[in-house]
Amino acid sequence: MKLWDKGISIDKKIEQFTVGNDREIDLHIAKYDVQASLAHAKMLHSIGILSRDELAQLEGGLEILARQIEEGTFIIDSQFEDVHSKIEFELTKTLGEVGKKIHTARSRNDQVLVALQLYYKENIGIIYDKTEVFFNTLLDLSETHKKALLPGYTHLQVAMPSSFGLWFSAYAELLIDDVYLLNAALKTVDQNPLGSAAGYGSSFGIDRELTTKELQFSTLKYNVVAAQMARGKSERTIALTLGSLCNTMARFAMDICLYMSQNFSFITFPDELTTGSSIMPHKKNPDVFELIRGKCNKIQALQTEMILITNNLPSGYHRDYQLLKEHMILAINDVMDILDIFNYAIRQIEVKDIDLNDAKYQYLFTVDNMNTLVEGGMSFREAYQIIGKQVQEETYKPDTSKEHTHIGSMGNLCLEEIKAKFPKREKHP
Secondary structure, three states: OOOOOOOOOOOHHHHHHHHOOHHHHHHHHHHHHHHHHHHHHHHHHHOOOOOHHHHHHHHHHHHHHHHHHHHOOOOOOOOOOOHHHHHHHHHHHHHOHHHHHHHOOOOHHHHHHHHHHHHHHHHHHHHHHHHHHHHHHHHHHHHHOOOOEEEEEEOOEEEEEEEHHHHHHHHHHHHHHHHHHHHHHHHHHOEEOOOOOOOOOOOOOOOHHHHHHHOOOOEEOOOHHHHHHHHHHHHHHHHHHHHHHHHHHHHHHHHHHHHHOOOOOOEEOOHHHOEOOOOOOOOOEOHHHHHHHHHHHHHHOHHHHHHHHHOOOOOOOOHHHHHHHHHHHHHHHHHHHHHHHHHHHHOOOEEOOOOOOOHHHOOOOHHHHHHHHHHOOOOHHHHHHHHHHHHHOOOOOOOOOOOOOOOOOOOOOOHHHHHHHOOOOOOOO
16 A cells, blocks of 8 residues: 555554654645646656556546545545555556556655645645735725824834824735745746656656646756755745735734724724623623734744754755645645635724824824924924924924825825736746
């Protein structure tokens, strides 16, 4: 039941330790292994290793497995080491000697590598799409609440006037930076490693350009050693990307938790989106946003994990790489879920009217009022001293009439420009 089985029994404790959670995790990449196996079979036929009839048999067998995977009936039994051995077993059971030929000119190393590259490529694209939905939601909220004033803070101290329009669109524009990285990660994994075998290529005259076209990769990872060494590097790049996106969402979630508290009381959500306390009947807790914050912070640690597992490994394959799969795949799934729930919840936000006559906002407009003096001909330093003196002597009276109109300010949000700035998804064949 093992691709490397030579008829020698292995200690059960060793086997259990080395297999780990591969059977469960490999279900996520099963369909991609089938796709790669199909492309590989077509290539073997093209170079004369498989006959037309043998290829047709393998195509039929792989189609059955693909359908089982899609329907959720495909399982990796305990006697199998991973998805790769399971698929070859099923092909051999159905097709006999023809099934045994599918492993010709490839290694389990490039099997898992190409399956992961295909998995990453498709799911980074899905994350891109979900991020774009979230981005558009924030711009819509910015437009809806563009005139609603919001106190701005620095050092958690009342600072200057802001707006909900500015707040929502700020996080929207930050997502653009994350999408730049998503596109970079997508380009990184869009390179075909199939044919690198165990990391040193094959003595068969394989056609790697054919499999590249069949699997719709933009290009090859030409050097077979580089292809193998890309494992770990791809994961570090993706982890950095996911961490950047999660950093944006974690900070946004923190703002929401802060602004929902009674001490700020800037926003609220429908009761059905919040939770209560087991002993305090008045509580309305932002648990969903606290969990978003916690999950996002956890995912930001993923890059460090990927670095420490693979840092300074010499060239060639090492079993350490097996440890990359589980947390990468779980993190990708978590990011998708976070984007979905964040978008669902934020659309239901309720923005409150904020009484800027409240004493704690007394000095919110000092900078605006100082600027008015400067526009009247006074030097900046003198205007600063005059307003500062009024604050110290408690004689300051705010004038709230001044408007902010420059590009990117609360009176000129540039929402169309921000929308146009959102990066197009990397085009791949």
